[in-house]
Amino acid sequence: MSALSVHLPTNRPALILAPMQDVTDLPFMGVIHRRGDPDFYFTEYFRVHRDSRPERHILRSIDENPTGRPIIAQMIGVDIPSLVRTATKLQRHPIVAIDLNLGCPAPIVCSKNAGGGLLRNPQQIDEILGALRSAIGCGFTVKTRVGFDSPEEFPRLLEVFARHDFDALTVHGRTVREMYRTAVHLSRIRDAVDTIAHPVFANGNVLSVRLAKQTIAETGAAGLMIGRGAIRNPWIFRQLREESEGRPVFIPTLRDVREYIEDLFQAVRRPDGTELGHVAKMKKYLNFIGQGIGGDEAFLREVRRVATEREFWECCDRHLLRDDPMPAEPPRRALLDARSERMDQELAAGSRG
Ligand SMILES: Cc1cc2nc3c(=O)[nH]c(=O)nc-3n(C[C@H](O)[C@H](O)[C@H](O)COP(=O)(O)O)c2cc1C
Numbered sequence: 001m002s003a004l005s006v007h008l009p010t011n012r013p014a015l016i017l018a019p020m021q022d023v024t025d026l027p028f029m030g031v032i033h034r035r036g037d038p039d040f041y042f043t044e045y046f047r048v049h050r051d052s053r054p055e056r057h058i059l060r061s062i063d064e065n066p067t068g069r070p071i072i073a074q075m076i077g078v079d080i081p082s083l084v085r086t087a088t089k090l091q092r093h094p095i096v097a098i099d100l101n102l103g104c105p106a107p108i109v110c111s112k113n114a115g116g117g118l119l120r121n122p123q124q125i126d127e128i129l130g131a132l133r134s135a136i137g138c139g140f141t142v143k144t145r146v147g148f149d150s151p152e153e154f155p156r157l158l159e160v161f162a163r164h165d166f167d168a169l170t171v172h173g174r175t176v177r178e179m180y181r182t183a184v185h186l187s188r189i190r191d192a193v194d195t196i197a198h199p200v201f202a203n204g205n206v207l208s209v210r211l212a213k214q215t216i217a218e219t220g221a222a223g224l225m226i227g228r229g230a231i232r233n234p235w236i237f238r239q240l241r242e243e244s245e246g247r248p249v250f251i252p253t254l255r256d257v258r259e260y261i262e263d264l265f266q267a268v269r270r271p272d273g274t275e276l277g278h279v280a281k282m283k284k285y286l287n288f289i290g291q292g293i294g295g296d297e298a299f300l301r302e303v304r305r306v307a308t309e310r311e312f313w314e315c316c317d318r319h320l321l322r323d324d325p326m327p328a329e330p331p332r333r334a335l336l337d338a339r340s341e342r343m344d345q346e347l348a349a350g351s352r353g
Helices: 026-033 056-063 080-090 115-120 120-133 151-164 186-194 210-220 228-232 236-244 254-267 275-289 295-304 309-319 332-336 338-347
Strands: 014-017 041-047 071-076 097-104 139-145 168-172 200-203 223-226
Touching: 014 041, 026 056, 026 186, 026 254, 041 056, 041 275, 056 071, 071 080, 071 236, 080 097, 080 120, 097 115, 097 120, 097 295, 115 120, 115 139, 120 139, 120 151, 139 228, 151 186, 168 186, 186 200, 186 210, 200 210, 200 275, 210 223, 210 236, 228 236, 228 275, 254 309, 275 295, 275 309, 295 309
Parallel strands: 014 223, 041 071, 071 097, 097 139, 139 168, 168 200, 200 223
Antiparallel strands: none
16 A cells, blocks of 8 residues: 555545645645645645755745645656655655656746656656656655647656556646646546546646536546635635535635634744735735625725735725625636736746646
């Protein structure tokens, strides 16, 4: 039995918090933990190259993991000796698996043929997976997209994945070119489930219990990895557990959302930070949390304009001190409109996965 499989639930799909750079750090893990854990956490990615050492702040999220749940350390890189060296170091920390990032679409990453850039070179992926499998004694997982330019590339990638003995494959059902906005190619995730012997986790736009059920029904995946949906709705893992156990599903109110924002506000505050910097950081989370709150996105529009902590809380109080239920899903356009295009660009500029 693999290091990972002992942690996989047997009666429902596994739930995984997606790795998100500058988001899934130690404070954020605590905030999620207080609202209902996933089965697995992921670190942000460790950047791996000839001179790299595992980033200390990411190691802290492993060493001080407050959740009691297993954590998987993600690496991004292309140089085999450096990846092997880093994997050896990471295994001295309490992780259940090491994950290889084959999905980051940031131009700066892809231009070095790392992350999603590697999908243009299946032969190189083959070599990296072989070398890493020999070097990794704990679980070994891979997170991929369905191609670089086109989902037509996926069967060739699956041939490579099927040759290797790793413990789980996460498929973000978009190509690298498609970034974060387009519809998810659920049928390609289904192809992975049908081809790969190990558990496949489906990823992309799982934003609600309804969409989670749809994703499982259409892909047959053994698990769901959830990213932006968990920033917006940190109760999503709890809700999915309750749903699968046939218990009443918790419906957060706007007051609960305000409490979540307050928890996040305290958790991510840096002692040496400025008020302006802190408010700016909160606005990044609010871009997700605010979706669908207030008619015509009034909350989001207003909170984007605040500059001080006082204005920030006045805006939150105006919109969130009430017992109405939080909308179960963001409006469809929130993920597909021009503002999201700007978000794609921001995500890429920040060299995120
Ligand atoms: C802010 C942000 C940071 C991300 N950082 C990473 C990362 O470090 N590693 C990675 O594999 N994917 C990263 N991703 C991609 C997510 O893990 C996930 O694949 C993607 O957001 C699609 O899932 P979702 O629709 O549930 O958000 C990031 C995404 C976002 C929004």
